[in-house]
Amino acid sequence: MCGIVGYVGFQNVVPVLIGGLKTLEYRGYDSAGIATIAEDHLHLIRAKGKLRNLEEKINGHTPGSTIGIGHTRWATHGKPEEHNAHPHTDSRGGLAVVQNGIIENYVVLRYDLKDKGHSFNSQTDTEVIPHLIEEALLLERGNLLHAVLRAVRQLEGAFALVIISKEHPGELIAVRQQAPMVVGLGTKENFCSSDAIALVQHTQRILTLKDGEVARLTADSVNLYTFAGKPVHRYAQVLNWNRSQVEKQGFRHFMLKEIHEQPGVIRAALARHLVEDRVELPLPPKFLVGIDRIQIVACGTSWHAALVGKFLLEELAQIPTEVSYASEFRYAPPPMDASTLVLGVTQSGETQDTLSALDVAVKKGCKLLGITNRPESRLGHFIEELGPKRGALLDMGAGIEIGVAATKTFTAQLILFYLVALTLAALRRPEYEQAALLTALTQLPAQLELILDAQLAWITEKAHEVNHLHNFIFIGRGINYPVALEGALKLKEISYIPAMGYPAGEMKHGPIALLDSSCAVVAVAMPGRVYEKVLSNTQEAKARDAVLIGVTPRTALAEDTFDILLPVPEVHELVSPLITTVPLQLLAYFIAAHRGLDVDQPRNLAKSVTVE
Numbered sequence: 001m002c003g004i005v006g007y008v009g010f011q012n013v014v015p016v017l018i019g020g021l022k023t024l025e026y027r028g029y030d031s032a033g034i035a036t037i038a039e040d041h042l043h044l045i046r047a048k049g050k051l052r053n054l055e056e057k058i059n060g061h062t063p064g065s066t067i068g069i070g071h072t073r074w075a076t077h078g079k080p081e082e083h084n085a086h087p088h089t090d091s092r093g094g095l096a097v098v099q100n101g102i103i104e105n106y107v108v109l110r111y112d113l114k115d116k117g118h119s120f121n122s123q124t125d126t127e128v129i130p131h132l133i134e135e136a137l138l139l140e141r142g143n144l145l146h147a148v149l150r151a152v153r154q155l156e157g158a159f160a161l162v163i164i165s166k167e168h169p170g171e172l173i174a175v176r177q178q179a180p181m182v183v184g185l186g187t188k189e190n191f192c193s194s195d196a197i198a199l200v201q202h203t204q205r206i207l208t209l210k211d212g213e214v215a216r217l218t219a220d221s222v223n224l225y226t227f228a229g230k231p232v233h234r235y236a237q238v239l240n241w242n243r244s245q246v247e248k249q250g251f252r253h254f255m256l257k258e259i260h261e262q263p264g265v266i267r268a269a270l271a272r273h274l275v276e277d278r279v280e281l282p283l284p285p286k287f288l289v290g291i292d293r294i295q296i297v298a299c300g301t302s303w304h305a306a307l308v309g310k311f312l313l314e315e316l317a318q319i320p321t322e323v324s325y326a327s328e329f330r331y332a333p334p335p336m337d338a339s340t341l342v343l344g345v346t347q348s349g350e351t352q353d354t355l356s357a358l359d360v361a362v363k364k365g366c367k368l369l370g371i372t373n374r375p376e377s378r379l380g381h382f383i384e385e386l387g388p389k390r391g392a393l394l395d396m397g398a399g400i401e402i403g404v405a406a407t408k409t410f411t412a413q414l415i416l417f418y419l420v421a422l423t424l425a426a427l428r429r430p431e432y433e434q435a436a437l438l439t440a441l442t443q444l445p446a447q448l449e450l451i452l453d454a455q456l457a458w459i460t461e462k463a464h465e466v467n468h469l470h471n472f473i474f475i476g477r478g479i480n481y482p483v484a485l486e487g488a489l490k491l492k493e494i495s496y497i498p499a500m501g502y503p504a505g506e507m508k509h510g511p512i513a514l515l516d517s518s519c520a521v522v523a524v525a526m527p528g529r530v531y532e533k534v535l536s537n538t539q540e541a542k543a544r545d546a547v548l549i550g551v552t553p554r555t556a557l558a559e560d561t562f563d564i565l566l567p568v569p570e571v572h573e574l575v576s577p578l579i580t581t582v583p584l585q586l587l588a589y590f591i592a593a594h595r596g597l598d599v600d601q602p603r604n605l606a607k608s609v610t611v612e
């Protein structure tokens, strides 16, 4: 979950490392550090807290250098203190290592190394690595690549590493084992990182390492090897990303920018996948034929998107569908076989819980359909290795999402669920008339633009009015129940206000006890089969003095029912989650922004969760 960046070339390395770490700070931000080599010495600077603390500490205090590594940390082993920050060094202070992941056998290794006379300065699992390499260098007669290979073969767990050594001042070694690592190719310079986002400022040419591979980078060359030392040949891929995607472009936060990108995300997805009013997904022929049931695994916001997906798959395609938290599924998978399609939904494609759950499903013989925003991720590789009979991948195509709280990628996931459900409906229920739903989908971008243009000031003001409330309960029913869950998650993760999502009809079975005038009830009430029911559930809350907020079309009844209205247009009931989510994202955003909180990097969170 940490961010890693490495550079070897001709530029002054410090701005390259800091620039890269800034784009990676969303992966972890408890502490940060860099190591560079200059004048035959390794120079190490680390600081607790956000990257700006490291920048202040560096402030011209490193000698000029053209090779270095940097790290931004999300603590697993050891508190977020300076001595636990990466890079970590060996006993001589000659080589430095940054790591993302967990070394599961570090305790045993640490005892062994202590017996050999090594001493440790941190509580991290990472610190054993430079000491192991130090030992291996003796056995490998100073060959850094061979020493790293010898050391990594002793490590257990999921990890990505980058290593530099003052005895090898033009060489940088990158390692990947179940944690992301990419190499960026330049001219007389090369880069590596845990995420290609950090490299787009410099190059679009990327080599993605696979699990069990090591790359040796110099300014002029990149060579790949397996952990056994066998050379690997791979062509570079060219990213179609640009710098503007990693800039705020005038918005105060990435989250606000990404909320505004949602109409474009929907438009682009429909343009990609609608051909003459028919859905065409890039799936292998017959991939969706012969499926009896669907099992979806996901975490967090992706799990909420999956709940909407279940509704659509059952309603449109009439296929029984289950949704599981990936972290629960792995240890209690339901009965499944080759007729079960397993959908893995993960925007990052790196969430360890989801990847482990998919591994279980593959072992049971299921077909896999991955939905991700990062096709170059571990999920992408996993599915590629399965081959087109067993696995397929759908790219959400939402563009890079930097804000830690998912917004536009939720919308992109939803759109793909509509398109998958319609594709399956066409196969299984040719009598189902798709036109009305497709028209409703194509009208959405303009409707969302209206909300974003016309209501921004209104929602800002209303967010200010409810900022003092202590507790928020989000309610919805049917296809908008997952939207209530997502509204609650957005609010709690960026504003730290206790918030929960509930099916509206369940409130009277418990949560109603929480209600008083310090509590807000946010109801998603869209015209359709449960509209009146949701409205009557809100009356129960009103009778208990809660502040009532409604995401609902403006009607006399709605004006009368709610204290605060966040109006949305009346739309086809089935597409309503795509419209009702946006006011809730904005409400959460403005509440957190009014409180002066770090909206893009909320405390304790990381954008991709690569540990179980």
Ligand code: F6R
Residues within 6 Å of the ligand: 299, 300, 301, 302, 303, 345, 346, 347, 348, 349, 350, 351, 354, 404, 405, 406, 407, 489, 493, 607, 608, 609
């Ligand atoms: C919430 C959020 C997280 C992620 C979750 C899964 O805003 O971003 O809940 O949705 O960690 O991440 P992915 O989709 O990358 O598997």
